[in-house]
Amino acid sequence: MTEDVHLKVVLNAYPEGMPKPSDFRIEENPVPEPGEGEVLIRTMYIGLEPRIRLMMNPTSDDNKAMRPHGAMTDIGKVIPGTVLGVIVKTKNEKYRVGDVVEGFLGWQNYVVTDGEPHPSNNPEGLAICDIEIADAVDYIGPLGAPGLTAILALKHEGKLEEEETMVITSAAGMVGSLVGQLGLLCDAWVVGVTSTDEKCAYLKDQLDFDVVINYKTTEDLGAAIQQACPDGVDYFFDNTGGEMAETIKTQLSKNGRVTRCGIVANYNKKGWNQSEQFAGQFTVHDHVPEYKEARKTMADLVKDEAIRYELKVFDGLESAPEAFIGLLSGQNIGKWVIKVS
Numbered sequence: 074m075t076e077d078v079h080l081k082v083v084l085n086a087y088p089e090g091m092p093k094p095s096d097f098r099i100e101e102n103p104v105p106e107p108g109e110g111e112v113l114i115r116t117m118y119i120g121l122e123p124r125i126r127l128m129m130n131p132t133s134d135d136n137k138a139m140r141p142h143g144a145m146t147d148i149g150k151v152i153p154g155t156v157l158g159v160i161v162k163t164k165n166e167k168y169r170v171g172d173v174v175e176g177f178l179g180w181q182n183y184v185v186t187d188g189e190p191h192p193s194n195n196p197e198g199l200a201i202c203d204i205e206i207a208d209a210v211d212y213i214g215p216l217g218a219p220g221l222t223a224i225l226a227l228k229h230e231g232k233l234e235e236e237e238t239m240v241i242t243s244a245a246g247m248v249g250s251l252v253g254q255l256g257l258l259c260d261a262w263v264v265g266v267t268s269t270d271e272k273c274a275y276l277k278d279q280l281d282f283d284v285v286i287n288y289k290t291t292e293d294l295g296a297a298i299q300q301a302c303p304d305g306v307d308y309f310f311d312n313t314g315g316e317m318a319e320t321i322k323t324q325l326s327k328n329g330r331v332t333r334c335g336i337v338a339n340y341n342k343k344g345w346n347q348s349e350q351f352a353g354q355f356t357v358h359d360h361v362p363e364y365k366e367a368r369k370t371m372a373d374l375v376k377d378e379a380i381r382y383e384l385k386v387f388d389g390l391e392s393a394p395e396a397f398i399g400l401l402s403g404q405n406i407g408k409w410v411i412k413v414s
Contacts, residue, residue: 079104080390081151081181087131090341091401096129097152097394105185106162112199113162114174114184118386119393119411120155120213121400126340128153135344139351145194151179152393153194157202157213158184173202175212180393182413196358207372214382214408215251215375216368222334222357223252224367230332230355231308233259238302240264240321243312243337244282245272247382247408252310253282254380261308264301266294266317268403275406280381288317298324305329313338314350340401383407 078101085098107113128145129152130136145153156178160168165188168174177195178184188199202212214220231252233239239256241249244265253276256263264284265276273285284301291297298306298321305326311318315338322331333354360367374380383406387396393411400409 077104078102079181079183081179082390082393083151084129084146084148086148088126088129088341092126092129092394092398094394094398099391104183107164107185110165111185111187112160112165112168112174114156114158114178114186115161116156116158116182116184116390116413117173118157118210118213119180119390119413120157120217121393121397121405121409121411122154122218123335123337123340123401125152125154125397126401138349142191151181153177153179155213155217156181156184157209168199168201173204173209173212175200175202175217180390180411182390194358197361197364200364203368206369207375210384210410211372211375213410214247214384215371215380218357219247219408220251220371221360221364221367222248222355223255224371225357225360225363226310226332226334226355227252227255227259228363229360230330231256231310232330233261233308235260236262237307238262238264238305238326239308239310240266240298240302240306240324241310241312242266242317242321243335244276244285245406246312248334249310249312250276250280250382250407251380254280256308257281257283258374258379262302264298264306266298266321272406275383295320295323302326308332310334315339385409386412388412 081100082097086096088096132144157175160172176199190196190198207216239261241253243249245267253263263282265282266286266288268289273287276282276285286297288294306324307326309321309331311333312335314336390413
């Protein structure tokens with residue numbers, strides 16, 4: 074990749090089900106210049122996130138309630154996503170050249186922004202990363218939206234006590250693996266549900282989950298959950314929704330709590346009342362004032378190796394579409410990122 078052109082991945086066509094490479098295209102333009110009050114960021118990494126799939130759909134009655142400020146993307150617009158980068162030019166007194174920053178800005182090698190918050194998708198605005206407390210790339214992993222979601226959902230909804238039981242779906246993904254480790258630090262009994270033997274081995278052997286269940290090879294998921302949690306599930310961290318979630322909910326204890334974090338099971342489907350289904354989901358954006366403290370806590374845990382995470386790096390912006398399709402196919406363990414520069 075050359076550093077003297079502006080490359081961006083844009084939506085070429087609305088996906089029908091699972092996205093295809095032809096649903097994306099790469100455009101090349103001159104590197105933009107920041108205007109008054111703006112900065113120019115050179116992207117270092119882009120974090121891949123399943124929720125981007127929902128933003129690739131056209132606005133309809135099914136999802137318009139989730140888009141009060143308009144669609145984040147459309148045909149010809151850049152694919153949205155979390156960017157970690159460095160400021161190379163600034164006309165905004167809040168930011169200096171050399172600042173490492175993070176924000177929900179899109180799949181591109183350069184970004185011009187005024188750094189102001191977007192009310193529904195980037196409520197913090199452009200965040201300056203304190204690289205004294207953590208590696209830069211951690212800010213799109215345990216110190217970014219995945220880690221903040223894990224720790225703040227546990228704080229506000231999980232409220233785990235010692236020896237309580239916790240079940241997590243999509244447990245080998247970034248959010249699931251982090252919240253599971255936080256549960257273990259609370260001395261809870263942690264059960265991870267995932268889709269392959271490789272992921273089961275990762276959760277059991279590397280992250281020390283108490284029980285792991287491969288739902289694809291388990292004949293009766295409800296019976297497996299009951300065996301793992303004979304007194305019921307005290308806290309269910311749901312990343313998938315769908316039939317699997319409904320099965321696990323039948324095993325909740327008397328005081329069982331549920332965090333609805335994602336509905337990955339439906340992301341490639343149509344006609345599932347998206348806005349209605351997302352009502353009541355945990356939204357980390359509701360807790361922006363707590364981000365600083367939560368990031369410091371997660372940084373300390375990473376530094377002390379009390380929590381660990383798997384990071385897979387793909388080289389070059391052009392690798393983003395195929396990697397994203399692989400992510401949606403459930404191939405990932407931990408966090409997948411695109412190294413741009």
